[in-house]
Amino acid sequence: xxxxxxxxDFKKNTGKEVLQKMVVSLSHRGPDDSGVEIYECxxxxxxFGHTRLSIIDLSSDGHQxxxxxxxxxxxxxxxxxxxxxxxxxxxxxNVFISASDTEVLLHAFERWGLEAVHKFFGMFVFVIYDxxxxxxxxxRDRAGVKPLFYSMNKGLFLFGSELKALMAHPLFDKTIxxxxxxxxxxxxxxxxxxxxxxxxxxxxxxxxxxxxLNNAQIEISRYWSSTDFSECLNxxxxxxxxxxxxxxx
Numbered sequence: 001x002x003x004x005x006x007x008x009d010f011k012k013n014t015g016k017e018v019l020q021k022m023v024v025s026l027s028h029r030g031p032d033d034s035g036v037e038i039y040e041c042x043x044x045x046x047x048f049g050h051t052r053l054s055i056i057d058l059s060s061d062g063h064q065x066x067x068x069x070x071x072x073x074x075x076x077x078x079x080x081x082x083x084x085x086x087x088x089x090x091x092x093x094n095v096f097i098s099a100s101d102t103e104v105l106l107h108a109f110e111r112w113g114l115e116a117v118h119k120f121f122g123m124f125v126f127v128i129y130d131x132x133x134x135x136x137x138x139x140r141d142r143a144g145v146k147p148l149f150y151s152m153n154k155g156l157f158l159f160g161s162e163l164k165a166l167m168a169h170p171l172f173d174k175t176i177x178x179x180x181x182x183x184x185x186x187x188x189x190x191x192x193x194x195x196x197x198x199x200x201x202x203x204x205x206x207x208x209x210x211x212x213l214n215n216a217q218i219e220i221s222r223y224w225s226s227t228d229f230s231e232c233l234n235x236x237x238x239x240x241x242x243x244x245x246x247x248x249x
Contacts, residue, residue, distance in 0.1 A: 048072060
């Protein structure tokens, strides 16, 4: 288990100290390493933070945020079939410097874009910044094992593995969402995409979120559904799934 947090500040007011506070709030998710970086562009300031639990690659080569060409990533989870994907990318000429699945994810995204998610089997949530296209890409796994919370208010986009990461930003609006509170008392939980806060949401499983820095617009789309998968099985289409290693987190 790792923790990710960050911001896209279109007013360019958020600094590294605030980002560090957001990451520290998630330190229990990853005590082995942490990193924070801010990328400045004409449209906004982008802050990425990560707290790491080292599982696959224990070396510093797995440090995040991680970069490849004009892409930067923070990632939480595990891609079970990353070795097979890595072999495919090596055959196409890609060169790797670490043994981490994070680097495989990043190379796969550079090669196939959002379509790369259809190659991934595992539990994951990742946030990628494309400094050329000026876009932020966020993707959550099919079953929603790994969480991702976000908010967009007054030119400030926040994201984190837990709500407390968003709450660590001084401009986050902590107004309670009355309907969510009612739902909690009635059902005992708050259904996604809603949260206890009015201005915070939970990215649903099997969804992409794309934030365009050029116009500050958010587009959310579903890339997989259990219904479609069931129809494929009923149509006698089979998919070979890799054997997961349940020792890893």
